[in-house]
Amino acid sequence: MDQFLTFGIVGLSTAAIYAVIGSGLVLTYTTTGVFNFAHGAAGMLSAFMYWQLTVGWGWPVPVALVVVLLVLAPGFGLLVERFVLRPVQALGEAERLVMTVALLSGLIATARWIWDPNVARPLPMFFAARKPIHLGPAVITWHQAITMAVAVAVAIGLRILLYRTRAGAEMRAAVDDRALVGLTGADPVRAGRVSWILGTQLAAIGGILIAPTVTLDAAQLSLLIVSAYTAAVFGRLRSLPLTFLGAVVVGCMESYLTGYLPQNEYLPGLRLAAPAFLLFLALLVFPHRRLRGRERRLARVPVPTARGTLVFAAVVIAFGAVLASLLGEADLITYGAIFSLGVVALSYVPLAGYAGQVSLCQLSMAGIGAVVWGHLGAHGQLWALGAAILVSAAAGALVALPALRLSGVYLALGTAAFAVILDRWIFGIPAFHVFGLRIALFDQGSVDVSGPRLFGLRLDSGRELMVFAAVCLALASIGVAALRRSRFGRRLIALRDSEAAYATLGGNLLVAKVAVFALASGIAGLGGALYGMQQRTVTADQFSLIAGLPIFLVAVVGGLGAVGNGLFAGTAFVAPTNALIAIAPGTANLVALLPGLAGVGLGHNPDGIVSRFRRQWEPLARDRIALPILLCVLALAWALRFTDVINDWTYYGGSLVIAAALRAWASARQAEPAEPEIPVEWWGLRRAWRPEDEEVLARGVAAG
Amino acid sequence: MASLQVSGVTVSFGGNRALDGVALTAEAGRVTGLIGPNGAGKSTLFDVASGLRRPSSGQVRLDGRDVTRARPSARARHGLARTFQRLELFGRLSVRDNLLVAAELGPERRRADRIVTEILHRLELTDLADTSPDALPTGVGRLVEVGRALAIRPKVLLLDEPAAGQDVEETERFAELLRALTDDGTAVVLVEHDMSLVMAVCDEVYVLDLGKIIAVGPPEVIRSDETVLAAYLGDA
Numbered sequence: 001m002d003q004f005l006t007f008g009i010v011g012l013s014t015a016a017i018y019a020v021i022g023s024g025l026v027l028t029y030t031t032t033g034v035f036n037f038a039h040g041a042a043g044m045l046s047a048f049m050y051w052q053l054t055v056g057w058g059w060p061v062p063v064a065l066v067v068v069l070l071v072l073a074p075g076f077g078l079l080v081e082r083f084v085l086r087p088v089q090a091l092g093e094a095e096r097l098v099m100t101v102a103l104l105s106g107l108i109a110t111a112r113w114i115w116d117p118n119v120a121r122p123l124p125m126f127f128a129a130r131k132p133i134h135l136g137p138a139v140i141t142w143h144q145a146i147t148m149a150v151a152v153a154v155a156i157g158l159r160i161l162l163y164r165t166r167a168g169a170e171m172r173a174a175v176d177d178r179a180l181v182g183l184t185g186a187d188p189v190r191a192g193r194v195s196w197i198l199g200t201q202l203a204a205i206g207g208i209l210i211a212p213t214v215t216l217d218a219a220q221l222s223l224l225i226v227s228a229y230t231a232a233v234f235g236r237l238r239s240l241p242l243t244f245l246g247a248v249v250v251g252c253m254e255s256y257l258t259g260y261l262p263q264n265e266y267l268p269g270l271r272l273a274a275p276a277f278l279l280f281l282a283l284l285v286f287p288h289r290r291l292r293g294r295e296r297r298l299a300r301v302p303v304p305t306a307r308g309t310l311v312f313a314a315v316v317i318a319f320g321a322v323l324a325s326l327l328g329e330a331d332l333i334t335y336g337a338i339f340s341l342g343v344v345a346l347s348y349v350p351l352a353g354y355a356g357q358v359s360l361c362q363l364s365m366a367g368i369g370a371v372v373w374g375h376l377g378a379h380g381q382l383w384a385l386g387a388a389i390l391v392s393a394a395a396g397a398l399v400a401l402p403a404l405r406l407s408g409v410y411l412a413l414g415t416a417a418f419a420v421i422l423d424r425w426i427f428g429i430p431a432f433h434v435f436g437l438r439i440a441l442f443d444q445g446s447v448d449v450s451g452p453r454l455f456g457l458r459l460d461s462g463r464e465l466m467v468f469a470a471v472c473l474a475l476a477s478i479g480v481a482a483l484r485r486s487r488f489g490r491r492l493i494a495l496r497d498s499e500a501a502y503a504t505l506g507g508n509l510l511v512a513k514v515a516v517f518a519l520a521s522g523i524a525g526l527g528g529a530l531y532g533m534q535q536r537t538v539t540a541d542q543f544s545l546i547a548g549l550p551i552f553l554v555a556v557v558g559g560l561g562a563v564g565n566g567l568f569a570g571t572a573f574v575a576p577t578n579a580l581i582a583i584a585p586g587t588a589n590l591v592a593l594l595p596g597l598a599g600v601g602l603g604h605n606p607d608g609i610v611s612r613f614r615r616q617w618e619p620l621a622r623d624r625i626a627l628p629i630l631l632c633v634l635a636l637a638w639a640l641r642f643t644d645v646i647n648d649w650t651y652y653g654g655s656l657v658i659a660a661a662l663r664a665w666a667s668a669r670q671a672e673p674a675e676p677e678i679p680v681e682w683w684g685l686r687r688a689w690r691p692e693d694e695e696v697l698a699r700g701v702a703a704g
Numbered sequence: 705m706a707s708l709q710v711s712g713v714t715v716s717f718g719g720n721r722a723l724d725g726v727a728l729t730a731e732a733g734r735v736t737g738l739i740g741p742n743g744a745g746k747s748t749l750f751d752v753a754s755g756l757r758r759p760s761s762g763q764v765r766l767d768g769r770d771v772t773r774a775r776p777s778a779r780a781r782h783g784l785a786r787t788f789q790r791l792e793l794f795g796r797l798s799v800r801d802n803l804l805v806a807a808e809l810g811p812e813r814r815r816a817d818r819i820v821t822e823i824l825h826r827l828e829l830t831d832l833a834d835t836s837p838d839a840l841p842t843g844v845g846r847l848v849e850v851g852r853a854l855a856i857r858p859k860v861l862l863l864d865e866p867a868a869g870q871d872v873e874e875t876e877r878f879a880e881l882l883r884a885l886t887d888d889g890t891a892v893v894l895v896e897h898d899m900s901l902v903m904a905v906c907d908e909v910y911v912l913d914l915g916k917i918i919a920v921g922p923p924e925v926i927r928s929d930e931t932v933l934a935a936y937l938g939d940a
């Protein structure tokens with residue numbers, strides 16, 4: 001009984017923290033419509049700063065609290081509101097989502113950069129020296145008591161703020177109808193700003209309170225937020241009282257699981273994954289308002305031509321072959337990931353690009369592929385690669401079933417929860433038997449992965465594996481391009497553009513969504529298997545939610561609708577970072593920030609870089625003089641490098657410069673003759689509408 | 705033989721009854737008009753008929769078959785198609801592909817390409833086949849919606865203000881199209897504000913006001929019905 005009480009108290013004090021953090025989340029979501037994935041990360045950063053001020057620099061606790069809660073947190077909230085979210089406020093939900101995911105990824109990288117993750121940073125509890133309070137049989141530490149008191153104070157404070165003050169009235173107005181707030185004389189921008197300040201402060205309070213009871217680790221603290229998300233989902237992201245109730249459920253469940261979960265080797269991970277489980281369940285059980293309201297602008301999905309696709313595939317393979325011929329063994333492992341992770345990124349094209357399903361668990365699917373290949377393909381049998389793809393696809397279909405009920409933010413949350421469940425629990429389960437079949441995952445450690453056997457040849461060197469991965473990426477890209485031109489591809493795009501129209505024309509949403517999830521997961525599984533081969537041995541960590549976020553971000557920046565995105569995302573994710581590190585080893589941490597920053601830059605180029613790139617380089621590809629010159633020069637440069645006449649930097653730098661120069665020349669040569677005049681009224685009809693037309697029209701109208 | 709039969713349909717949004725015991729029958733080879741002031745519940749009735757919204761009570765029958773609990777896709781397979789007042793075009797596909805998706809979901813998917821070409825021609829959209837529907841004026845977008853609905857070869861066609869934004873000549877051509885469709889045996893339900901079009905093509909007209917059918921009859925009777933005039937004048 002005493003034990004039951006003790007765990008109850010632990011549970012309630014944890015719940016208090018979740019409630020505080022969760023209410024901040026609800027506050028910003030309802031007032032601004034932005035679901036802040038980085039909310040927990042803001043709390044994490046606050047906890048680190050608080051540690052720095054108190055333990056690091058020895059400031060008195062009250063001063064540190066004032067500085068963090070009243071200066072740093074509000075300032076941070078304002079910065080985020082102004083520079084990260086306001087630019088994308090007018091864009092679709094997916095873009096807003098990407099921004100906060102980018103922020104999450106960037107904040108974790110920043111914290112790891114400033115505070116070396118390998119150093120332990122214990123943070124004392126509040127009033128740790130005082131004797132605990134005895135209440136009958138129950139024992140409450142001062143820290144726990146304070147935590148609960150803070151939660152009660154926050155509840156009362158929010159109630160007063162929302163119902164007794166002008167700022168609160170404005171925020172509630174913004175909840176009811178964002179478009180109408182302006183008419184009632186309230187100021188939506190100010191309401192948004194207040195909610196970001198408050199939200200960040202609440203996250204900071206939660207972060208500071210929870211940090212002493214867990215380890216101060218950037219990724220872990222940011223993920224504690226999963227529990228707070230669950231609480232917020234209990235409140236359907238709208239109701240503060242229900243959020244508090246949800247927090248109590250989550251907090252107590254975690255605590256009692258710690259106390260009463262039977263001790264065996266399969267279950268400890270379950271406790272870690274429990275909040276994610278609950279989040280998944282809560283998402284499915286609570287009805288959500290359908291996120292209707294059309295997104296203003298969806299990124300284009302170009303139709304690749306057959307010839308263009310083949311040329312692109314040839315370029316991918318040539319690129320792989322060139323790298324393989326020039327790089328040393330260590331570099332081969334590093335840069336081989338361009339192609340294997342490129343395949344993983346490519347899986348986003350049908351899933352998120354065509355069908356609009358934002359999934360955050362694609363790297364987890366890659367992990368499944370890697371594990372299956374690692375175990376079944378130990379002798380390099382090719383059928384095992386097929387099995388790896390199939391098992392990943394099956395897992396993808398499994399995710400799709402619940403995902404059918406979710407869309408937008410909820411789907412992203414659900415798939416994130418799934419990734420956490422895999423990474424914290426499933427991947428760590430020791431091998432077990434089902435119907436006499438031994439099923440092994442990461443075996444609580446690492447799995448050795450070997451290369452495939454092809455036509456009697458064992459591909460095992462980094463060189464061979466890089467070319468193999470490049471060929472796989474080329475084939476997968478051809479496959480996705482064919483998909484875009486196929487009936488199924490059209491259906492996926494249609495389903496995203498209007499589910500209502502697709503369904504009333506006779507389209508089956510269930511079948512299409514399950515199929516696209518399975519397809520994308522299969523592609524990701526292939527990528528994971530290739531990645532595993534290159535790495536030789538893999539651990540569950542390499543396929544966690546946090547590890548997968550930057551890949552997602554880079555893919556979004558590339559443009560989710562473009563088939564070329566696999567190569568782009570793989571290259572952009574792997575090459576610049578490692579090249580920078582090679583030039584200046586001190587930048588390793590700064591470099592981890594890049595994907596996050598790139599995501600934040602997205603607001604300015606929502607169509608993606610790949611299609612812009614394509615437009616810019618097309619003149620060169622079509623030029624009958626410049627193109628052959630380029631190919632000859634590249635071949636010559638390669639030969640010079642291969643025979644060690646020139647060094648790496650001259651080779652890569654020189655090739656880029658020459659290509660850019662030829663591109664400029666080719667586009668100058670092809671500067672198109674003026675096209676026939678088309679009367680203004682027919683713009684957009686006789687010829688495609690162009691973004692610049694609007695401006696021309698506006699100027700014409702202004703001139704009278 | 706009744707192709708679409710709706711009876712006793714009631715739908716509430718919160719406390720508001722958007723539809724209150726509505727009954728409507730549309731027969732093959734005829735154009736059934738559905739008119740009424742804005743907010744009367746016409747689009748909501750289409751949502752119920754096409755399966756996008758469950759009524760709290762009432763029945764929907766297609767060709768005599770009870771489809772009240774059937775999914776939208778199942779109703780489409782039984783021959784029901786509709787257009788949307790607020791356009792629901794596939795903005796990232798070309799006009800041709802908008803129709804192609806539909807044709808490939810329809811009963812004659814083998815001939816999908818031919819069907820699409822034929823409909824584009826019929827609606828005089830051939831020149832615009834490769835443009836994005838987002839770039840089109842709304843009036844043309846409505847026509848693309850009609851074409852897309854036709855591509856699944858429907859037996860019952862629900863048109864929600866298809867001629868809004870068309871000029872006199874275009875409306876005349878549209879009336880021709882409707883007559884040609886009914887000659888082929890299609891049952892058409894037409895929601896429309898342009899009274900001259902309604903009077904010209906409809907065989908029977910239902911008048912909906914505040915969620916209730918207040919009058920049914922041939923167009924010339926409806927035109928002079930007192931309650932109908934009152935509903936419209938009261939609205940204006």
Ligand SMILES: Nc1ncnc2c1ncn2[C@@H]1O[C@H](COP(=O)(O)OP(=O)(O)O)[C@@H](O)[C@H]1O
Pocket residue numbers: 717722740741742743744745746747748749
């Ligand atoms: N999704 C909805 N939520 C709440 N009320 C709705 C919704 N859709 C329609 N309504 C209400 O139902 C009534 C009928 O709307 P509608 O069917 O669109 O009318 P009509 O098409 O005849 O103009 C209106 O009062 C409208 O405000």
Ligand SMILES: [Mg+2]
Pocket residue numbers: 746747748789
């Ligand atoms: Mg309507």
